[in-house]
Amino acid sequence: MPLPARLRRALPRLSRRRVLASSAVLALVAGLVGWAAWPERAAWTTTDQRLTVLSGPGGDQPIDLDTRFYLPRDISGRVPAVLLAHGFGGSKDSVADDAESLAERGYAVLTWSARGFGRSGGQIHLDHPDYEVRDAQRLLDWLAARPEVQTDAAGDPRVGVLGGSYGGALALLLAAQDTRVDAIVPMITWNDLGRAFLPQSADVATSGVFKKGWAGLFFGSGAGPAERALAPGAEPVPPAGGDPACGRFAADVCAAYLSMATTGIPDARTLQVLRRSSPAPVLNRIKAPTLLVQGAVDTLFPLSEADANARGIAAAGTPVRVAWFTGGHDGGLGPQSDQDRSRFLTAQWLDHYVKGSGPAPATSFTYSRVAGFSALDRGLVTNGYSDPTYPGLGGTGRTDITVAGPAQPIANPPNGNPGALSSLPGVGERLTTLLGGVAGDIPGQFATFESAPVDRTVEVVGAPTVRLRAASPTGTATLFVKLYDVDPAGTETLSAGLVAPVRLTGLPATIEAARPVTVTLPAIVRRIGAGNTVRIVVSASDQAFLTPAQPTTYTVAVEPAVTLPTVVGTPIANPQVIWRYVLAGLLLTLAVGMVTVLLVRRRRARRLDHPVADEDAGTPLVVRNLRKAYDDGFVAVEEISFSVERGQVVGLLGPNGAGKTTTLRVLMGLTMPTAGEALVFGHRLVPGAPILSRVGALVEGPGFLPHLSGYENLRAYWRATGRPWADARFDEALEIAGLGQSVHRRTRNYSHGMRQRLAIAQAMLGMPELLVLDEPTDGLDPPQIAEMRRVLRQYATDGRAVLVSSHLLAEVEQTCTHAVVVNKGRIVAAGPVEDIVGESPSVQLDVSDVPAATKVLSGLGVRSVTPDGGTGLIVDMNGTPRTELVASLVRAGVGVDRVVPRRRLEDAFLALVGDNSRGSGDR
């Protein structure tokens, strides 16, 4: 077989409908995938450019900055600009996403790698007003000179400054130094770098505890050679300043770090370096409206930094808004909902204060609290809340709880090892781990003070305070105070891994003499559930901080009163709520659609129940011009017309594949005719037509539930009809089946004949007026066949009718009153069996002398005598009895070997359909 032909057979036949349907589906799928995957045409253009600006204390040192300028593609006139600064260790590339989304909003965006980073020149001066900040001022000059950028005055561009962490501080410092800045959005940044790296949570003047983990990370990321020195073919550049310890850091910054990291106590020069790089002293000069976005999961620049910035800027009368999100230097970008909210607030801020569109943003305070876990991306889910005004870290209310515990001695480990773990600086963006709690304390190094279970849920938003007393034989103590939320099962959680480092000096040697100091714990957003307890832990060590090298044993005690600031914010509407309306709408639409479909169907069903041909109302079956062509083009029935009258047993006779079964299938409503119609008592037969309830059928063999017995099958069938039990006439049907006790066996085990009998019995259940049987005697033994003939003939009395299909001539001849002979999808003969057979059956004779016999027979008045082979004769008797025929032959001396009644129907059949049925196909 040639391959294409084989292929064509293996594949489903192509019909017009199939081709159309598959093309439509294919086009739809391709369209959807394409739509989802198609790269969008960027709505902006970018220009990478190296700008050399004059900067430094005298404004005369050239510095080479690597910049990228984003310009919206379709602009008319000038557009406002945004100066977008990157974080520490980043470059202009690390803010590309934000730059693109701002450019899409219609801003010209200038990003650049700060000096000492990326491919820009220079050294890291930590946002020094004379270096990094002045660089940015020169970039403002550059923006003002761009013809596309909107200006407020000559040389004064309409510009907002945006940045996170290192870039955030730059935004603050730039706004303080340059009044051309129209709005700023500093994110997760510091207020006082000294306090950030040397935090002191107690209300004492002593400098704090060195945050060695983060400081080391910071310093390390600036320690390598500059990126431009790594470019292929570049000359090896010696470390700036010639000190390999300093990397790209400017000498004074480097020296400050080295001194601070060695002792943990800052010297005056270090403090001066840190102060110079901090917005704290210059906040009162900021006139640009400021949106402060700070992360609640941030052990580097905690919420208190933004709080200090907010207070400082607000004191100067400048509009300030504060937004907290669940994320930060430890928590990363946070959940999508928080990212969306921050982005929205930023856009709203810039749109109003820079672009000049949109209403003035509220100055309400927004924050988010972890609400649970998203099952899908396995990330945290937060709920957003707002409060009309920023309450600071003290909350809008407070809940006082009481913790209890005796004064306890705790050991400071030598060199801080082993040390307690609270956070994992630099591991980065492991929000879930942090909130799940990596915290662990080392036995012997911590004291515990625990409250009773809280009687109602406390919504902590802000910085809790405790009062601490400590004694130390050396007079100094470095302590870490933490607040754990302990659930009834005993699981303790340190919110965001935040601890309050405390360095106390001048302590007495005994706890009795110790004076309490107030310790302000880091600000947190946490719901302490009813039944949970609050546990205050004072630890002597923490791996993120530098602790005294000498082993010492302190004694600590915590005063019972603990203050928890609370805010009960208004939940921010979740944009996802829209889906609930979508769902409700969908369900409503479906309900309406379903009702509509049902109503339409009901109307259509009522139409089905009306007779279409009154003249045929009394006729059990009328088939008119029936034609059935299958989808693949095969014509099973060309054209068939016949009728079955009351009292008739009609045989549908034809060779295999003549179209009998297809015709019966149409009669059962299993197949739709292509043309023509079948009417039962004047009702057109269509699938599901109620008139079918007056038809009993056996088509294409029995079909039973194999796991039920024969009896149960009949009952199950009748139950499916929904008709009264009394109408079924089970006993008569069972008698016809004649299965005896086997009727209670499962049909799975039945022989073919038993199933056939059961199927006939099922067809007769309820004694339908028209019985349609397809090859009913298939599988029956001769006595059963004989019995079946009797049953069928008897059935057709009382005005009922039977249609039997068969390819067996004898069966039709002996069972039926009428016959319809079909071949190749057409009727070749129809009428009473006697008509087709002829009134005079013929006889086949084998005789010893053919010519003599022919002569004798011709004299008897028979209709015809035909020679059949060497010794055979076929005689059409024309009413002459066989006995007389044989007697005459014998009398004439002709020997008779054999006398066989000859089936006339067979003659008729063979004559009608031809000797072989080859080519008729499988119908």
Add this chain to the structure above:
Amino acid sequence: MSAAATGYRPSATLPIGAEIRRQAARRRTQLALGFMVLLPLIVLLAFEFGGGEDDAESDQFASLVDLATSGGLNFALFSIFVSASFLLVVVVALFCGDTVASEASWGSLRYLLAVPVPRARLLAVKLIVALLYSLVALLTLVGTALLVGTVRYGWHPLGSTIAAEIPAGEGLLRLLGIVGYLAVVMLVVAGLAFLLSVLTDAALGAVGGAVLLWILSGILDQIEALGAIRNVLPTHYSEAWLGLLSTPMQTDDLVKGTIGAVCYATLFWGLAFWRFTRKDITS
């Protein structure tokens, strides 16, 4: 005047009770439901006699295993957790995929249609009963797990490490919510299996095909490069019920998952009805 035989009403054919009996007598139905009873018992025995090896898994939901023996609610939750991704899919596909195709393969379908049971009614009854059995299977599983878990481990709050403990009473409601959502998600399997059941005469093909496509969807869902396309995969929100374990409940994904499931089920069932009411029954 009705043309039908006395006592025949199209709306009375194949009563739901009759179809329930047809299916109830099948070994397949009995085994599937029996296994739903057996599974929690097997899990219980495994907990009782199994070794106590402690694999520190990083997955947050490994905690469900650790908590499984902490009470009846958690045991039921664990039983749901282990069976939701595959076993329930197979059972639902079995009930919905086998129902029409097996009748076709036995040849009894044509006799039902010759009763005549209107085709749409036949499908509707088959679908309702298949869904009913699926629901019974789900409830049997959860009910048995809850019962044996409570008998063995006691009636305790529903614990999870992703949120605070949930009091037993509310925990039971959450559990019912989870069962409800699972039932909704399974509508997609039910729809797919039912459609295949109508399209093919091979019961095994319909059941297997539905399970295969479900697994395929699950695999595609793992490929993050597909981006937004994953959101429309029927399996994408299949685990959103875990959101019901946190406090307060995370229902956004459940809503989206429900929308998806309803859309898919409607599509599949619509196609099944459209096809079945038009096709030639040749089996």
